[in-house]
Amino acid sequence: MxxxxxxxxxxxxxxxxxxxxxxxxxxxxxxxxxxxxxxxxxxxxxxxxxxxxxxxxxxxxxxxxxxxxxxxxxxxxxxxxxxxxKEHGFAAMFIYVGALIAFLTVLTFLTIVWWYPIYV
Amino acid sequence: MSTAAQKKGFGATLWEWLTTVDHKKLGILYFLGGGFFFVLGGIEALLIRIQLLVPNNDFVSAGLFNQLITMHGTTMIFLAAMPILFGFMNVIMPLQIGARDLAFPFLNSLGFWMFMLGGIFLNISWFTGQVPDAGWTSYTSLAITSEGHGMDYYAIGLQIAGGGTLMTGINFLVTIINMRAPGLTYMRMPLFTWTTLIASAMILFAFPPLTVGLFFLTFDRLFGGNFFDHEMGGNTIIWEHIFWIFGHPEVYILILPAFGIFSEIFPVFARKRLFGYTSMVFATVLIGFLGFMVWAHHMFTVGLGPTANAIFAVATMAIAVPTGVKIFNWLLTMWGGSIKITTPMLYAIGFIPSFVMGGVTGIMQGAAPLDYQLHDSYFIVAHFHYVIVGGVVLAVLAATHYWWPKMFGTMLHEGLGKVTFWFFFIGFHMTFLIQHWLGFWGMPRRVFTYMDGQGWNTANAISTAGAALMGIGVIVLVINAIMTTVKNERVGNDPWGDGRTLEWAIQSPPLFYNFPQTPLVRGLDTVWIEKQEGNESGITPAVPLQDIHMPNGSIIPLLMSLGLFIAGFGAMYRLEASWGLPVLVGGLAFTFLTMSIRSIKDDLGYYVTKEEIMNDLKREGGRK
Incomplete structure (x- = not known):
């Protein structure tokens, strides 16, 4: 040992x-x-x-x-x-990047993917 | 534990490999498992090409053709390309950062066994005669109405394999962030480690959507869910979105490690520092981020409207910028270098024009109006094979030759390696270049045969001949591997002679604890720096010789995955066989049982003592 x-x-x-x-x-x-x-x-x-x-x-x-x-x-x-x-920078970065990607994805659906049929 | 010299029986060896948590052994298992599925997918590809050799062919039936294309795509992406890359990451990345194993060795083993059993689950469908047949993208409506259990094998098999991938991705992330050797700052990390880091981060964000999508599909098919059934208020387009929110990052998860492999090979054989290291890192991160912003370019013809199409077209083209940065950096790495044309270098040089061609056709499809013309034609088939084969597979073959000595301690025959390259490279361009024109001439993809007199005959024959050449190339590689293993001529630390990164400063294959002393990293290409300064060993230890803490092997990961594997069959046959439900519950219960055993039983690992390390060093000192 x-x-x-x-x-x-x-x-x-x-x-x-x-x-x-x-x-x-x-x-x-x-x-x-x-x-x-x-x-x-x-x-x-x-x-x-x-x-x-x-x-x-x-x-x-x-x-x-x-x-x-x-x-x-x-x-x-x-x-x-x-x-x-201190030393939680990486975890914070991952949370924020993940949140950003999720936010952008949802925003995309709400603004440009599913609004169009309303107008036609 | 100095077992290297002892002879072991077959049973003991088998047990050792089944229970191993060593990253090098698991890497080899990933490599062999992935290689097996690669050959399987290759055979499926050859059958597809034989069917398309002549018009009105009836070599396979339409139904079998659908099964072949589905299984070819699924196998090649999920069970061949990813696991082989994972194999290299597993073996090489810890060596490059001066670590003794991944952060969670047990989890690594679990990840491998889940992949392997998931892959076997998927391929058992061939024996039951109910094979996935809705394409590797498995678009719903088609996937939900597909008869038999084919698509259930797809959904459950990928669910199990995908879980393993997600775990191992997280494992790589934790390892790279926490276990780098002293002095190895982020901006000194070798590019292969960087791309592993970014690819793992992408796995972390991209695989959960796949998991969700596959659960939806499983519930729709087996448990009366209606997520994608429009008659019941579901929406079939949602599957396409979910699949591509995963699927697009997935192709970057494949190509980024390939970029990393070539970024290792170019500097070594051009004997020159990688040009524009910082911009390479930046480009990798940018590609990783943008990869999540472009999924709808797979869906231009769905009818999302001009706004969505325009925005996604622009985002898609933006990715060409960081990729272009990389291409120019590789060219400038070679510029003025003292280039040695070895087999890995041949692949690297062949990769640049091949991948650029795939990239350019990608930009063409990125233009939404043109995509309406190209959609679902052979042009698409040509494009994605140019990026996947011309990028990922060339990288995998290059890495096989490049890191073979580090993984197995022997050197693949260079002459045969070059034969493999030329057969594969010429065959690859023959197969897929002509398919661009087939697309322009109107041949749709995923058709099991075509009529005579449409001007497609010659092109299809050329394409099939090319596929045969690729097959010959792979056979030569297998022969090469067997010959090399039988001859068993051991090589030293750095058989290529110009190694720049840490893996080339230790034995081939490394001792099971990798580094007797944790190394000190003094810059990018630390081994090169040490050698330039006259340090023959290429390594400066950061710590005195100490006892080393190592993890114990365990059979539990295999049993855990086995429980899920069995539960999968239960879920499939729940309604039509009386044993279905008990097997589903029993399999899951077995997995939970093994999980609780793992939680309750403390396993603190063991220590390799200083004396044993000294003995190992003395024995190794004998041969250089």
């Missing part, structure tokens, strides 16, 4: 890691509560819309819901799936 070398961290390194972990934990808790807060707002909006509360038309509720959904996806990717950290 292999001989394993044991590497001992110096106190300074140890402190640095501790500090970073603490900061990471803090940001995760903050983002988690923000996400719960956004979810609460979303449910409240939909409930208000169903109860015919004045001002909550579907033209307000749907765009705001979509916006919140987008924010939630971004928070999920960046904070809980660690995309904001």
């Amino acid at each position: 292999a001989e394993f070398e044991i590497y001992e961290k110096s106190p300074a390194e140890y402190n640095l890691i501790q500090r970073r972990a603490k900061r990471g934990m803090r940001s995760q808790v903050i983002m988690f509560s923000l996400m719960i807060f956004l979810t609460l707002i979303s449910f409240t909006m939909v409930t208000a819309f169903q109860a015919d509360v004045m001002g909550f038309s579907k033209y307000l509720v749907i765009p705001v819901l979509l916006l919140f959904a987008g924010i939630q996806v971004a928070l999920q990717l960046y904070y809980f799936m660690h995309m904001k950290e």
